[in-house]
Amino acid sequence: KVLVVEDVTTTGSSAISAVERVRARGGDVKAVFVVVDREEGAKEAFEKINVELVPLLKMSDLR
Secondary structure, three states, rough: EEEEEEEEEOHHHHHHHHHHHHHHHHOOOEEEEEEOOOOOOHHHHHOOOEHHHHHHHHEHOOO
């Protein structure tokens, strides 16, 4: 089992690429932890690949 951690996510493309690479090598990714979710589509993108996005903070929390 693998946990992907990222500092900031916008669309999720970087972390999704990491998830795909891990899965291609037989890893099991269920969640991506991120410090700040900029709330620009990442959550929906992760839902499409059956991965939970777990943000410490959302951009709306910082406004």
